[in-house]
Amino acid sequence: MGRRMRVTPALYLLLLIYTRVYTFIPGVDGPVSQQEALDGGNTTLHCNSSADTSDEQFTLLVWYKDNVPIFSFDTRVEIEWSNEGFNRSGRIRADVVSQPTALTISALTEDDEDLYHCRVDFLNSQTRNIGVNLTITVLPSKPFFLDEVGNKVEDRIGPYHEEDTLVLSCLVIGGRPPPHISWYSGSTLVDASDGASDIPSVKENVLYLPLNRDTPAELYCKASNTDLAPPLEASVHIEIYVSVQNVSIQWVEGVIGHTLRSGRPAVAQCTVHGSYPQPILEWWLDRQHLTKHSNQSWNNLTRTSISYLELIPSVAENGATLACVATNTAMAPSRGSKADVIKLNVTYSPIVEIAKLGDGDLSDVAELDPLHLECEVQANPPVNKFIWYHNDSEIVPGYIWGSNVYSHKLLVEEASRRHSGVYSCAASNNVGETRAEPLTITVYYPPECIGPGISLVKETIKCNVHGLPSPDTYFWHVQPAGLDVQHLTTGSPILPLSQINEPLSGTMKASCEAGNGIASQYEVCERIFSLESLRPPQPNQCDLAFEYGEFQMRCIPVENATYYEISVWRMSTSNSSLYLERRGSIGFGTRQALAQGGVEGAPGSIAPTWLVRGALGVLKSADEAGAAACNRYGCSAPLLLRPTENLLLAAEPPWWHFILEKDVGISLGAVVLVISFVVSTVLVVRLIRRPRGKPPPVIQVVQLDDLTRNYIDTMAG
Ligand SMILES: *[C@@H]1O[C@H](CO)[C@@H](O)[C@H](O)[C@H]1NC(C)=O
Numbered sequence: 046m047g048r049r050m051r052v053t054p055a056l057y058l059l060l061l062i063y064t065r066v067y068t069f070i071p072g073v074d075g076p077v078s079q080q081e082a083l084d085g086g087n088t089t090l091h092c093n094s095s096a097d098t099s100d101e102q103f104t105l106l107v108w109y110k111d112n113v114p115i116f117s118f119d120t121r122v123e124i125e126w127s128n129e130g131f132n133r134s135g136r137i138r139a140d141v142v143s144q145p146t147a148l149t150i151s152a153l154t155e156d157d158e159d160l161y162h163c164r165v166d167f168l169n170s171q172t173r174n175i176g177v178n179l180t181i182t183v184l185p186s187k188p189f190f191l192d193e194v195g196n197k198v199e200d201r202i203g204p205y206h207e208e209d210t211l212v213l214s215c216l217v218i219g220g221r222p223p224p225h226i227s228w229y230s231g232s233t234l235v236d237a238s239d240g241a242s243d244i245p246s247v248k249e250n251v252l253y254l255p256l257n258r259d260t261p262a263e264l265y266c267k268a269s270n271t272d273l274a275p276p277l278e279a280s281v282h283i284e285i286y287v288s289v290q291n292v293s294i295q296w297v298e299g300v301i302g303h304t305l306r307s308g309r310p311a312v313a314q315c316t317v318h319g320s321y322p323q324p325i326l327e328w329w330l331d332r333q334h335l336t337k338h339s340n341q342s343w344n345n346l347t348r349t350s351i352s353y354l355e356l357i358p359s360v361a362e363n364g365a366t367l368a369c370v371a372t373n374t375a376m377a378p379s380r381g382s383k384a385d386v387i388k389l390n391v392t393y394s395p396i397v398e399i400a401k402l403g404d405g406d407l408s409d410v411a412e413l414d415p416l417h418l419e420c421e422v423q424a425n426p427p428v429n430k431f432i433w434y435h436n437d438s439e440i441v442p443g444y445i446w447g448s449n450v451y452s453h454k455l456l457v458e459e460a461s462r463r464h465s466g467v468y469s470c471a472a473s474n475n476v477g478e479t480r481a482e483p484l485t486i487t488v489y490y491p492p493e494c495i496g497p498g499i500s501l502v503k504e505t506i507k508c509n510v511h512g513l514p515s516p517d518t519y520f521w522h523v524q525p526a527g528l529d530v531q532h533l534t535t536g537s538p539i540l541p542l543s544q545i546n547e548p549l550s551g552t553m554k555a556s557c558e559a560g561n562g563i564a565s566q567y568e569v570c571e572r573i574f575s576l577e578s579l580r581p582p583q584p585n586q587c588d589l590a591f592e593y594g595e596f597q598m599r600c601i602p603v604e605n606a607t608y609y610e611i612s613v614w615r616m617s618t619s620n621s622s623l624y625l626e627r628r629g630s631i632g633f634g635t636r637q638a639l640a641q642g643g644v645e646g647a648p649g650s651i652a653p654t655w656l657v658r659g660a661l662g663v664l665k666s667a668d669e670a671g672a673a674a675c676n677r678y679g680c681s682a683p684l685l686l687r688p689t690e691n692l693l694l695a696a697e698p699p700w701w702h703f704i705l706e707k708d709v710g711i712s713l714g715a716v717v718l719v720i721s722f723v724v725s726t727v728l729v730v731r732l733i734r735r736p737r738g739k740p741p742p743v744i745q746v747v748q749l750d751d752l753t754r755n756y757i758d759t760m761a762g
Pocket residue numbers: 086087088138149151
């Protein structure tokens with residue numbers, strides 16, 4: 046052997062390869078492994094050339110394709126050889142150093158599919174054979190789509206609606222072995238059923254896909270006939286119109302614990318999910334369409350639409366319904382819209398108004414009637430506290446208010462006049478406190494006498510009562526002493542005595558009872574009084590004169606006298622006492638005229654030019670003359686005058702006349718002493734008091750002293 050090898054190693058090798066050709070029988074000559082490679086790719090065939098023992102080494106390595114040598118390596122000459130037909134364009138590489146040895150074949154074609162085996166020769170050991178069954182896989186074409194009517198579909202398809210069924214074919218041309226076609230909706234395998242095609246070397250898979258809102262938008266068709274390469278795939282985008290799935294309103298601003306506050310701006314956000322294409326969002330507040338909202342935003346990835354509404358809630362909007370309506374205009378109207386509604390809970394400080402319950406005027410109540418006041422409130426949240434005010438001070442339990450003063454009703458069972466005043470109530474909730482406009486309550490009460498009840502004021506009697514409202518009717522019962530009762534009615538508290546028909550010279554019993562529309566008086570006012578004070582004052586400026594042949598009483602009129610009475614007192618000739626000889630009225634005049642004649646002028650003023658004059662007839666020494674001023678209430682005390690000596694002398698009748706009246710003369714002497722004393726005093730006084738100027742006529746004035754007056758008074762009575 047050794048000798049032969051030395052000849053020409055290459056030649057020897059060739060001979061060796063070809064002479065020792067024999068057919069490899071898989072399984073018998075050696076093991077066979079399956080190996081797959083892609084058309085156009087490369088593959089590496091491995092062959093273990095390690096010896097079983099360490100002292101052994103291989104001498105020759107040969108690769109056969111279908112028993113035809115394509116590569117050899119001889120360790121003794123270290124020569125690599127390759128079949129030129131197989132190693133076209135230098136596509137094979139060998140690695141005989143590392144174990145196992147490798148033979149890499151590139152630019153594979155379908156012709157390379159075959160049974161390969163390698164043969165390893167050793168110095169001493171037995172030859173080894175290892176088989177490799179190489180298959181070449183040809184990838185198919187990229188899949189493409191055809192719709193139901195056979196039109197090619199590119200990129201996108203639709204639009205469809207929910208519950209439609211999508212029918213789409215995926216086709217693949219070529220491929221060895223024939224590929225499998227699978228449909229994926231998103232990442233989910235939905236159809237792996239292979240189908241044949243009418244066209245040779247074309248495979249087809251028809252997909253029937255029920256559509257719903259969750260159907261992924263991307264549909265994939267994958268074709269595969271090997272694990273060596275990823276599947277070939279194509280995708281199409283399905284456009285599915287879906288109705289609005291859900292609508293929700295949330296407050297994003299201006300809410301305090303889920304509630305709104307009146308007047309405080311709040312922002313609501315309406316989020317709409319699920320609709321495609323973009324829905325239209327509309328806002329409604331009860332039946333009002335709100336147009337002032339933000340521009341609607343749209344995210345076509347999440348299919349979310351958002352609209353913001355700014356709202357300044359008012360009290361009236363508490364309880365109102367806020368709706369966000371999303372409409373997908375691409376859908377049938379019946380299923381195109383969805384809405385979310387929320388009820389507004391608008392909180393506000395109470396709105397308070399005070400009202401009086403029960404009959405009658407809004408602000409009046411009669412004493413002893415109940416007084417019911419109610420604090421009418423409108424509030425959200427409900428009122429938690431009420432406070433009542435009377436004349437601006439807080440009403441507390443007790444006193445005239447009872448115990449229940451902190452509720453929305455204030456109840457006084459029996460109103461008294463102390464309950465009059467200005468009422469208000471305040472209500473508070475956790476938003477705030479409000480006080481109502483005050484209400485003035487007047488407690489009416491029937492008339493009552495003030496003090497003695499009836500008073501005499503000048504020529505009237507007055508019924509002194511108080512009541513609310515002021516009395517408007519007065520019933521009088523007047524009864525002058527000893528006379529009949531007279532019933533009178535007046536509209537004012539004053540009853541002029543002129544309305545009483547009867548004489549009024551003494552005392553009078555009067556009662557009055559007032560009415561004010563509420564009730565009549567409980568107790569009438571009653572009084573007995575004397576009318577003496579209404580009599581005129583005593584005349585105090587009188588004199589005696591002898592005129593026109595007789596004595597005259599002349600007086601300056603006094604106020605309020607309607608007539609005058611003169612009286613003549615004679616000195617009795619028998620028992621030396623004065624007796625009333627006659628009495629008579631004189632000088633009737635109107636009150637006004639008399640008033641004019643008043644003498645209240647300042648000293649030095651011109652004296653009145655007229656007088657009240659009454660004829661007295663004949664007066665003798667010690668006779669007296671009286672003058673009293675009178676009106677319907679009676680007469681004043683008379684002013685008594687006695688003629689002076691001078692006056693008597695002036696009136697002296699002829700001497701025989703004097704004798705005829707002898708009895709007068711007798712008593713004359715007895716009084717002369719007294720009179721002369723008085724006269725001297727009075728004269729001085731009168732002279733000083735009389736107005737200066739024109740000297741008086743023959744007049745003498747004698748005024749009596751008190752002692753004498755008392756005497757005459759008792760006589761007159
Ligand atoms: C064999 O193919 C692989 C990819 O298929 C490539 O990366 C590699 O370079 C190829 N080797 C040769 C020797 O061509």
